[in-house]
Amino acid sequence: MNIKPLADRVLVLPAPAEEKVGGIIIPDTAKEKPLQGKVIAAGKGTKDEEMVLKEGDVVLYGKYAGTEVEFEGEKYLIMRQSDVLAVIG
Numbered sequence: 001m002n003i004k005p006l007a008d009r010v011l012v013l014p015a016p017a018e019e020k021v022g023g024i025i026i027p028d029t030a031k032e033k034p035l036q037g038k039v040i041a042a043g044k045g046t047k048d049e050e051m052v053l054k055e056g057d058v059v060l061y062g063k064y065a066g067t068e069v070e071f072e073g074e075k076y077l078i079m080r081q082s083d084v085l086a087v088i089g
Contacts, residue, residue, distance in 0.1 A: 007046050008010055008042065010042045010084065011042070012026075012037040012040065012059065017035060035063060036058065037077065040055065049082075060086045060088060061077075
């Protein structure tokens with residue numbers, strides 16, 4: 001991975017959105033934005049806030065958290081550690 005988050009930021013690969021509900025296929029424009037993802041890379045933290053997230057953590061985050069970036073055909077989110085609500089598992 002060539003993207004390295006700085007300071008208190010993490011790079012998250014969002015979980016795929018649901019494409020079917022029952023037998024109905026949902027178009028891309030109506031899909032619910034996923035609120036769960038996997039940490040791909042993490043910064044080192046700041047002098048005031050140590051980085052507690054690590055690569056491989058599965059996290060929950062707010063609906064509008066982070067900035068979407070696309071790298072090598074894959075969509076990621078870059079967000080501050082404080083935007084992460086919880087670690088799963």
